[in-house]
Amino acid sequence: MAGALISVLLERLASTTYEYIEGGVKLVLNVKEDVEEFTGTLQVIQAVLEDAEQRQVTDQAVKIWLDKLKDISYQMVDVLDEWNTNILKQQVEKQEREGDPNAHVTKKVRFFSFPRFSSFPRFFCVGKVSDIAPKIKDLNDKLTEIYEERKKYQFLSKELGIQQPQQPQRPQTASFVDISGIFGRENEKEVLIKILWNHSSAEGKGLLIIPIVGMGGIGKTTLTQLAYNDDRVKTRFELRKWVCVSDPFDEIKIAKAIIGEKPPKSNELDYVLERMSTSIKNKKFLLVLDDVWTDDPKKWEQLRVPLIQNGAKGSIILVTTRKHEVADMMRTTRNMINLGELNDECCLSIFNHMAFWDRDVHEFGDISKEIVKKCKGLPLAAKTLGSLMQNKTKMGEWKEVLHSKIWDLEKVEQEVFQPLFLSYNDLAPTIKCCLLYCATFPKDYEFERDDLIQLWMAQDYVISKGNKEKGTTGDAVFDNLVARSFFQDFKKDCDTGTIIGCKMHDIVHDFVQFLTKNECLIIDHGEETTSESKVFGDKVRHLTLRYFPEGPLPLFISSYNCKNLRTLATFDSRITTIKPNLILQLKCLRTLNLSFNPIEELPKEIGELIHLRHIDLSFNCILKILPDTICGLYNLSTLRLVGCSNLTKLPENMGNLINLKHLYVECCGFLESFPKVIGRLTSLQTLDVCPCGGDKDEAFQIGDLRNLNLEGSLQIRLQGDATDKSEVEKAQLWDKKLFTLTVDLEGQTNSSSSSVEILNALRPHPDLESLGILWHIGTTWPNWIQSLHNLKFLTVGWGTSCELWPLGKLEHIERLALYRMEAVKKVGVEFLGLEDQTSFRIRSPQIFPKLKQLCFYNMSNWEEWEGVEEWTKEDSKITIMPDLSELRIGGCKLLKALPDFIFKTQLRTLDITKCRRLAEHYEEGSGERAKISAKIPNIRISSGTYDIPGAFMKHLSRWHV
Ligand SMILES: *[C@@H]1O[C@H](CO)[C@@H](O)[C@H](O)[C@H]1NC(C)=O
Ligand SMILES: *[C@@H]1O[C@H](CO)[C@@H](O)[C@H](O)[C@H]1NC(C)=O
Ligand SMILES: *[C@@H]1O[C@H](CO)[C@@H](O)[C@H](O)[C@H]1NC(C)=O
C-alpha cells in the first residue's frame, strides 16, 4: 500500500531541517533545493495515489509505476539517512577527540542534545556531503521522470475535485432478518433483550444508549436485528426506527430517516430537527443507529439533544460500531456490549446452511469442519465461504478451497475483507503503516506493546515520546488499533491495567497479509522454492523465516531482494552462524531479530549495516560477546539481549551508540558489569537491569547513571566492594522518572557504607509506585520510604535481619510481598507498626489502611504470626487492613496458624500453598476450617506450585528464570 507509506515519508521530509556549519554552504543549498523539489513532486503525485492504488489491481502497468515510485521513495529515505549517519559519526569522532565528556559537563550537554532531538535528517555541511549530494540529485531526476510518466495513466486527482476515486461500497443495512440463517448468539440476544425490556418498563428513567462494539463481520448488525424484531421488544415501544448511518455521519439524513414518512424537503438542519422532535414527541422509541463511524462529539450532540428532550422515558438507542471511540464519545462505555467470536459449531451451522441448502450435509462433512476453522469465529467468513461452496460438487474443488490461502479466494476478498477495508481506510496513514507491519509476525502471535512500538519506530513510522510535536507516538497508534478492534485478547498490566499485549484475529491477519503480500513475506523452512515466494521475492522488504533448522542463515535469502530488506526476523529457528558476505548484502536493514537462535558469534561486518535501528538477540544462550563494530551503528535505538545467559560483557565502545534508547539485558547471568561508557548514553530511556560495581576505572558505577534520562522501570544490582554512599548519591536517582525500582544488594560485600546508608542514598523519584528491596542487611528501613506518597507495591526479600520493618506505617501500600526472609521466626505486632499489644491507644487507628493483597513466600523458619488482642474486642477502636482482599502464603512450612484479625478483614481469597502445618491446622472437615470457610469465599489450600503475582515478579524475576 504505497499511499500510506508515501504520506508518512512526506511528513518526515517536510520536517527536515537544514543547518549550516563551517562553509560548504553552496552544497547544502543545492541539496536543500533538491530535497524540496523532490518533496514537492511527491506531494503532487500523492494526490493521485488513491486512484492509482485502486487501478493497480487490474492494471499491471499502473502497478509497475507504483512500485517504481515506492522504490525511489525508499531510496531517498536511505540516502538521507546515510547522510544523517555521517553527521552522527562526525559528532562521535569529535567527542572522542575532545575526550571524556563527563569531564566537561556543560559542553557535553550541548553536544548530546543534537541526536536526541532529531528524528530525521538535519543537514550539516560535513564529510561526505560531496558524495551524497549527487545521489540526491539523481533521485530527484528519477522522480521527475515518474512524475511525467503519470500523465500516461490519466489518474483522477483528489485535488482537482473531480469525482472521488471509488471507495469500497458501504453496504446498506435494514432491520429485516431471515432467522433461518442465523445460528448462535442466543445468550447475547437474551441479555440484550432483557436490558431493553427492563429499561423500557422502568418508570422515570431517561434515554438509554447501548453501543454494540466489535470487528467488521462479527455480527453486530445481526444481533441488533434479532433484538429489534423480537416480539417481546416490539410490544414495548411505540416507535421503532432503524437507521443505517455509515460514513459520513449526516445529521440531516439521519433525522429525516427518523421522521420516516413524508420527510421535509428542506435541508435546513434546524427545521429538520424540529420536525424530527415532533415525530417522536412523548413517544417511547427504540432507535437503531447501525454502523456509526464518527467520533466527532459536535455532530452527535446536535442529534442527541432533541432525542433526549422529546422522547418518552424508557426510550433506547442501540448503536452498532466497530470503534470504541464512538462509545467513548457517546459516554456510554458502561453499557457497552462487546461482541466476541462465534464458536466453531455455530460457524459450521452457518457454513452448512449456506453451502448445502437442501443437499446432503454429510457429503463433505469433515472438510467442512476444516474449512470452518479458517473462519476463526467470524460469522461473515463462514457465510461467505459457505456460499462459495454452494455449487461445488467435486471433492477436488473442496480440497482446493481447503488448501488455499484464504485471501486467494476472490469471494473472500470481496466479501470478508470488505468490512475490514472500510475500517482500514478510516485510519490515518501512519496507523496504516503500523498495522501493516504486523504482517511480519506469524498468526496468533502475542504482540507486546513496547516491542511493537519500538519496531514501528525502527521503520520510522512513529516517533518517540519526547518528540510529540513532530508526529504520532507509538502509544497513540497502539491505542488506536485497540480501539478499532484490530487487536484483541488483551493482556493487561497487573498494576496499572494498561494493555501491554494483544493478539490479532486470524482473519485480520489474513487481511494485512493480503494488503502487504508484495512487501512482507513469511517463509517456512521447505517453502523457499514455492512459486508464491518466488513471485513476490523481488519486492519483499520485510522477511520472516520460520522453522529453519540448525545451520547457517540460509543463503537463498540473497535471492529475495536482499539489498532492499528492511526487516529480517526469525521465529522458531536454530540459526547458528551468519556468513559475512550475506550480512553485507543486507545494507538497508533497520530491524534484525535473531532471538532464540543458538548463534555463537555475530560477524563483525554487522557494523556496515548503518541503517540498523533495532537488534534483538535475546535468548541466544551461546553468544559470549558482541563484535565491537556494533558500536559504529549510530542509528541503533534498541538493543535486546534478554536471556543471553552466556554473554559476559558488552562492547567497550558502547558509548558511541548515541541514539540508543532501549537496552535490555535482563537474565544475562554472566553479565556482571557494564563498560563505563554506558554513562555517556544520554538518549537512554530504558535500561531494565543495571549491574553496578567492579573495577572502578573500567566498569560502570552507580554514579554513572547520573547522565541517563531513564524512565519506567529499573533494577539496580550493586556489586563488588567499590560502592560507597557518596558514589551512590552521584546517581541522583530522585531525578529519574522511574515508576518501578528494584534494588538488589546481593553482591554488595565489604562495602564501606552499610546497606541502609546505601539505600538512603538511593532516594527515588517521588512518583515511584513500585519498589523492591532485596538482600538488604539491616533492621532499619531507608529514610525516604515514608515520604513516597505514590508507593503502592512493595517487595522486601532476602534480608537476613530478624526484625521486620513496621510496614503498617506505610499508609499508601496496596500490595505487599515478603520473600524469603529466613531469619524471621515470628511476625509480631511491630510489623503492623504497633510498639506492643497496647500501644494502639495512642496511635492512629488505621493500620495498613489501603492494603489489598498480602503475600509471604518461602519464609522457611517462620512459625508464629501474632494477633492483636484489642482488635478482637467488639468495641475496638482500631481497624487493621480494612481493604484486604487477598492473602497468599507459599512455602512457609512451619507457620502454625493465621492471626484472628485476618478474619475480621474483607478477605475474599486465601491461597495457601506448600505450608504443611497450616494445611493441617485448616484441614478439610476440621472445626478451624469451618470457621474460616464461613468468612472467606475463596479458599485454596494445596501442596502444588505457587504463582507469584506479576506485580512482585517484576522485582523477583531475576531469581526465577
Ligand atoms: C432487570 O431488572 C431487575 C429488577 O430491577 C434486575 O434484578 C435485573 O438484574 C435486571 N436485568 C438486567 C438484565 O438488567
Ligand atoms: C456457481 O454459482 C454462481 C452464481 O451463484 C455462478 O456465477 C457460477 O458460475 C457457478 N459456478 C459453477 C461452477 O457452476
Ligand atoms: C523477535 O523474535 C522473537 C521470536 O523469535 C519474538 O518472540 C520477539 O517478540 C521478536 N522481537 C521483536 C522485538 O520483534
Ligand SMILES: *[C@@H]1O[C@H](CO)[C@@H](O)[C@H](O)[C@H]1NC(C)=O
Ligand atoms: C555457554 O556456552 C558453553 C559453550 O561455550 C555451553 O556449553 C553452555 O551450555 C552455555 N551455557 C548456556 C547457559 O547455554
